[in-house]
Amino acid sequence: MIKICQKIHLKNCVDIAYSQNCISQHNCAYCASTKNSIFTDFENLIDDSMSLIVGYFNYDDELLGLFGFYFNHFNNWVDCIGPFFKINYDQIVTQNMFEIAQKTLINANRFNFYFNIKNRNTHDLMLKLKSTKRDNEYILSINRKDYIPLKNSINIVNFEDKYSNSIISLHDDSFKDIYVTGQNIVESSGINRKIFCALNSKKEFVGYGILAFNITTNFLCAEIFAVKKEYRNMGYGWSLLNQVISCGFNNYNCDDISLVVDKLNTKAASLYYSCGFKLIVENESYFYESNL
Numbered sequence: 001m002i003k004i005c006q007k008i009h010l011k012n013c014v015d016i017a018y019s020q021n022c023i024s025q026h027n028c029a030y031c032a033s034t035k036n037s038i039f040t041d042f043e044n045l046i047d048d049s050m051s052l053i054v055g056y057f058n059y060d061d062e063l064l065g066l067f068g069f070y071f072n073h074f075n076n077w078v079d080c081i082g083p084f085f086k087i088n089y090d091q092i093v094t095q096n097m098f099e100i101a102q103k104t105l106i107n108a109n110r111f112n113f114y115f116n117i118k119n120r121n122t123h124d125l126m127l128k129l130k131s132t133k134r135d136n137e138y139i140l141s142i143n144r145k146d147y148i149p150l151k152n153s154i155n156i157v158n159f160e161d162k163y164s165n166s167i168i169s170l171h172d173d174s175f176k177d178i179y180v181t182g183q184n185i186v187e188s189s190g191i192n193r194k195i196f197c198a199l200n201s202k203k204e205f206v207g208y209g210i211l212a213f214n215i216t217t218n219f220l221c222a223e224i225f226a227v228k229k230e231y232r233n234m235g236y237g238w239s240l241l242n243q244v245i246s247c248g249f250n251n252y253n254c255d256d257i258s259l260v261v262d263k264l265n266t267k268a269a270s271l272y273y274s275c276g277f278k279l280i281v282e283n284e285s286y287f288y289e290s291n292l
């Protein structure tokens with residue numbers, strides 16, 4: 001039987017997701033890796049009237065599988081978390097769980113899927129749903145001990161309101177199809193993001209770099225970088241990245257900083273490798289546009 005999970009199912013949902021998500025073949029990259037973080041995220045899914053977890057139960061009402069759906073209120077996109085099965089993956093059940101989510105989340109206009117390249121079941125589901133493939137993404141990470149701070153001659157400053165419009169227009173020009181807008185970024189400055197701006201010799205804005213942080217989960221991410229086209233290949237991106245890394249390691253009790261880069265964005269990837277980032281995992285990324 002397939003039904004929407006309630007608070008009483010939370011612990012079982014977390015146990016199944018935690019046990020399955022660490023296996024590459026079953027991994028969903030939207031799912032957190034620690035049990036506490038999964039618990040917090042799943043509790044939010046159940047509490048939020050726009051998000052949900054769909055469960056698959058046997059006749060004894062024992063939970064056998066689940067599929068989570070996080071509704072993003074900024075853009076009406078839904079991040080799909082799972083599916084996770086206690087024992088055997090079931091494609092038909094997965095499709096039925098997804099259909100229930102589609103019918104329930106009537107305001108959703110897009111469902112995103114993001115999973116380890118070794119997860120063949122979700123890959124096959126994407127083909128079945130005729131989802132749109134996006135570029136694969138690399139997760140890179142740098143450890144504190146691998147970072148060698150080098151002297152930086154470029155003027156990098158902390159975010160101030162006067163740079164807001166420049167950041168918004170550079171961001172929205174550079175990234176057409178991304179989970180955050182320039183406006184979101186500027187509004188989240190100091191809350192869960194620290195923004196740095198690169199200035200040219202005339203102290204004009206030429207680019208920005210973002211350190212995203214979550215103090216509760218001890219997570220740091222060198223999230224987004226962009227430099228105006230006419231100033232690229234002059235070392236601005238490198239300086240922004242170094243500032244972001246230094247800030248992360250100097251101000252937070254965290255040994256690793258991660259980031260996500262599109263596989264085909266070789267320019268950005270080579271910049272990250274040059275500072276000491278290493279490849280951790282390759283994920284597939286798809287989206288499905290609801291037509292119900």
Ligand SMILES: CC(C)(COP(=O)(O)OP(=O)(O)OC[C@H]1O[C@@H](n2cnc3c(N)ncnc32)[C@H](O)[C@@H]1OP(=O)(O)O)[C@@H](O)C(=O)NCCC(=O)NCCS
Pocket residue numbers: 174223224225226227228231232233234235236237238239261265267268270271274275
């Ligand atoms: C990716 C991006 C931010 C890079 O910025 P940039 O200012 O052009 O990059 P840089 O000039 O700092 O780096 C260029 C190269 O010089 C190297 N470099 C620059 N300064 C250096 C220094 N002081 N010491 C050592 N290496 C340096 C970098 O490693 C990089 O190596 P490469 O030649 O193999 O590419 C820029 O191309 C951009 O805005 N792209 C569009 C948006 C985007 O894709 N962002 C990334 C995803 S979030």
